[in-house]
Amino acid sequence: MINFDYIRPSTQKAALDSITKDVNAKFIAGGTNLVDLMKHGVETPQKVIDINKLPLRNIDERKTGVIRIGALALNSEVAESELIQNKLPLLSQALEAGASPQLRNMATIGGNILQRTRCPYFYDTTMPCNKRKPGTGCSALNGFNRMHAIFGATDQCIAVHPSDMSVALTALDAFVVIAGPKGERKLAFKDFHRLPGATPHIETNLQRNEIITAVEVPDQSSFANKSLYEKIRDRASYAFALVSVAVAVEMNGSSIKNIKLAMGGVAHKPWRLTETENFLRGKQASDSVFEQAATIAMKGAKGYGYNNFKLKLAPNTLVDALKKATGKVG
Amino acid sequence: MDKEKKLENINENPPYKQESRRGFLKKSSAVMALALAPPALLKAAEKDETIASYFEKIPLELSVNGTSHKLSVEPRVTLLDLLREQLHLTGTKKGCDWGQCGACTVHVDGKRTLSCLSLAVMQHGKEITTIEGLADGDILHPMQEAFIKHDGFQCGYCTPGHIMSAVACVREGHAGSVEEIKHYMSGNICRCGAYPNIVNAIKEVNEKGGSI
Ligand SMILES: Cc1cc2nc3c(=O)[nH]c(=O)nc-3n(C[C@H](O)[C@H](O)[C@H](O)COP(=O)(O)OP(=O)(O)OC[C@H]3O[C@@H](n4cnc5c(N)ncnc54)[C@H](O)[C@@H]3O)c2cc1C
Ligand code: FES
C-alpha cells in the first residue's frame, strides 16, 4: 500500500473543509472497502480522513415514524437493533445476509452505500476498465462476466453494485442524508446510485466534497410483518449476491394491497421494480400472477454470456420471494 | 513509552518528509511548528492538519492483551502488521490480507474484527485481544480446550482466527444451533476442511454455558 497522510477531525465542518481543500483526499469509515482497494492499488488517496470521531452513530425513531440511522452506525449494530428488527425487518435481514460477522462489526452504513463493485477487472490494475481508468474499455464485456449486470448496462461497463443493504433501502423508499459546504440535502435511494451510461466511473450522485450523515426510512409499519430479503449466492453464507430480491408487501385478505420490490446483483444500482409493483397492486396473490409479474420485471434484461443464467435465476427468485412474502408458499 | 522515549522516536524518524521540506518551510503554521518543542509539536499536530501532514509516523496508544503500548506508526500499517511485526505477536495469522478468510480475526473493544483491513492508527485508545491473550497463564481458554478435544484443525493456520471468532460467536449468542453456528462462523475459512469438528467444539462450549 502506498503511504498517505492521515487525519482525524472531530467536527463535521473540519472534515468537510479538509475534503474540499484536497482533491486527493478520501473519507474512511470502517475501511473494509477502502483499505482493500488501496491494497490493490485501485484507490490511491494521498490523504485519508478518518470520520469516526464525528457523532453520527445514533439509530432513532422520530415522532413522524421516520427512522434515522447515523452514517457511522455499524452494520451489525443496525441489524441487531431492536427498533430495526421490529420496524424494518427487511433491512435487518439484508444486513445479516451481507459479508461476515467480523466485517459487519467494522462496516458502517455510509460506507456500505458507497462500496464499489466487486468486478474482478476493476480490481485487477493490469486490465482495462472504464470504471477504474476511463477510456480503457470494459474487460468484462467479452470476459468472465458471471457476476455481471443484466439490466441497464452499456458497452462501457457491465458491473453490478454489490450492496445488499442498499437493495432493501431502495425498496423501502429510504433517503440518503447528505451534508456539504452548502448545507444539508436528501436524495432518495433510487436516485442516489447511477447507471453506468458513458461515465461508469461516476457511481453515485454524491459530490466529492459531501459527506453522508444518515439514512432516513419513512414509516413502514404496514409492511413490517410481510417482508423478505432473498439472496441467491454461490455458497450458503459469506458470498456476494448472484441475484437478490427485497420484497415488502401489505395484504388485504388474499389480495395485494401494496407492494415494494427491488432486485440486487443485476445492475449498476439497486434495481427498483416499479412497473411490476403497479401490476401487482390490487391483484390476488397466486402463482400465475407472480409468473406474470416476473415477465414484466424481466423486460429489457440482457445476458452477456457467462451471466445468461441470471435471465432465469432472477425471475425464479422473484417468484419464490413473492410466494414466501405473501404466505402463498406450498 | 514515556515522554523521553517519544522524543527519541521522533529524532530517529525525522518528523518532516524530506522531499517536501522546502514546501514545508514555506508554510506559516509549519514555521510555527518548528519553534515548538517536539512534545508540543505532537500536540499541535492533533489540531493542525498542516502540521499533522508532515509527520511520517503518527503516535498511537492502544492496549493489547491488557498491556498498554505507546507507539508510532505509518498510517498505512494495518493492525495485523503492527501485531505481528512490531509487537511480535505472531499468533494472529495473515491468510488473504484482503478480508476474505478470517485468519486475522482479533477482538477490538470486545468485537471480532479483521485486523488485515484495520488501519493501526485508527485503533487509538482501543483494547485489542489476540489469541495470545485468551489463555489464563497455563490454563487454556475453554474454546482452545474444545478445539483440541474435537480435533478442530489440521494444519492449524486458520485456528487462531477461528478460535477468536468462535469465542465471539458464543458471547454474541449466535451459537444456538448448528445452522446458526455455520452462518455466524462463515467469515472464517478453513482450507483443510475441519468444519464439522469446529462446529462441534463451538456447540459444546455453548452448551456448557457459563461465561467464557
Ligand atoms: C470479503 C468481503 C465480503 C463482503 N460481502 C458483502 C456482501 O455479501 N454484501 C454486501 O453488501 N457487502 C459485502 N461486503 C462489503 C462491505 O459491506 C463493505 O465493504 C462495507 O459495507 C463498507 O463500509 P465501510 O464503513 O467499511 O466503508 P469504507 O471502506 O470506510 O468506505 C467505503 C467508501 O465510502 C466512503 N465513505 C464511507 N463513509 C462515508 C460517509 N459517511 N460519507 C461519505 N463517504 C463515505 C469512503 O470514502 C470510501 O470511498 C464484503 C466485503 C468483503 C471484504
Ligand atoms: S487475512 Fe484478514 S481476512 Fe484473510
Ligand code: FES
Ligand atoms: S486447519 Fe488448515 S486451514 Fe484450517
